[in-house]
Amino acid sequence: MTSGLLLIDKAQGWTSHDAVARTRRLAGTRKVGHAGTLDPMATGLLVLGINSSTRLLTYVVGLDKEYLATIRLGRSTTTDDAEGDELTRATPDQVNAITPAAVTAGIADLTGDISQQPSAVSAIKVDGKRAYARVRAGEDVQLPSRPVTVSEFELLSSTHRDGCLDLEVRVECASGTYIRALARDLGIALGVGGHLTELRRTRIGPFRIENAATLERVDVAAQLISPADAAILLLPRLDLSAEQAIDLGHGKRITIAGDTTHAGPVAALAPDGRLVGLVEYRGDQAKSLLNFPPDEAEPNESTPPS
Structure with missing residues (x-):
């Protein structure tokens, strides 16, 4: 299977x-x-x-994630992206007055550990219902700001188009960061409004x-990336003996040597490379958190991404 x-x-x-x-x-x-x-x-x-x-x-x-995006400065929308209705439009003179130094400073202010208010049309739940569903139902939704981390916010190019200034950017950020909100906030900071016109996720x-x-x-x-290849990309690795693999598969705790100070799940692999399951360390023992069915966890010929 x-x-x-x-x-x-x-x-x-x-x-x-x-x-x-x-x-x-x-x-x-x-x-x-x-x-x-x-x-x-x-x-x-x-x-x-x-x-x-x-x-x-x-x-x-x-x-963490990486995105390539296009931010359009000069217009704001109801959804902070190209799918929303236009809210404000700056004059060509206002857009032309934006200096490269101002863009650089605005991007710098949105880099690092920042506070961000998610877009109202996000998938965040408000009293059990998605925020975007409440907006579509005509409700006025104001989501509270929350801390996010933008580790890199890089300007790749800029182009004047249709009375606006389009910025091609690359963003690396923690999970939970909204790129639409970065576009909105950069536009606000520069006094001309802004929204997202293109977004491409390039890494998770x-x-x-x-x-x-x-x-x-x-x-x-x-x-398909096999369970074993995927697990060792995501988690620390523990190589088992044949006997340990059998015991762990039966739900028994196993005694292990070496560094057992890691907190959190560890991928436990059988000698043939099969993912037996995920374990956590308890002193010098490993306790099973979940096991993988042997008929589903056989390694395949796939090469894990580099």
Whole structure:
């Protein structure tokens, strides 16, 4: 039975749910999940889990991410992106007055540990209902600001177009950061308004877009990252003896030598490279957190992303 992680390059217009539904048909299983949504407007990397490997998605969701984006300065919208209605429009003179130094300073102010108010049309739940659903129902939603980390905010190029200034940028950030909100806040800081016109996710933790395939061209069997390969990309590794692998598979605690000070899950591998399960250390012992079915965890010929 097939199990593993699959890297998909989502096309514009597709929802993350669309990508999961298509993969269910391609993989011949209902058990498919994803680690973090992408808006229909956005393109790029989705990490999908198939069968028992959906349990590994927990360790993907919170990883840092990289995006390429286009920020349009000179207009603001109701959704902080190109899909919303226009709210404000700066004059050409106001846009032309934006200096490179002002852009650089504005980007610097939005880099590092910052406080960010998520867009009202985000997927954050408010009293059990998604914020975007409340907005579409006509409610005025104001989400509280929260701390986020933008580790890199790099200006790649700038172009004057249609009375606006388009900035091509690269952003590396912690999970939970909204690139639309960065576009909005940069526009506010420069006094001309701003919104996002393009967004492409290029990395989630160790997984990169270069190793992903489009839904039209993906070969699930050939491109699936095995549970073992995925787990050791995400977690520390523990190599088991044959006897330890059997004991752990039966739910027994095992005694191990070496450094057991790591807090959190560790990927436990059998001598043949199969992922037996995830364990946590308790003194000089390892206790099973979850086991992987042997018939789903066989290593395949896939090469883990670099």
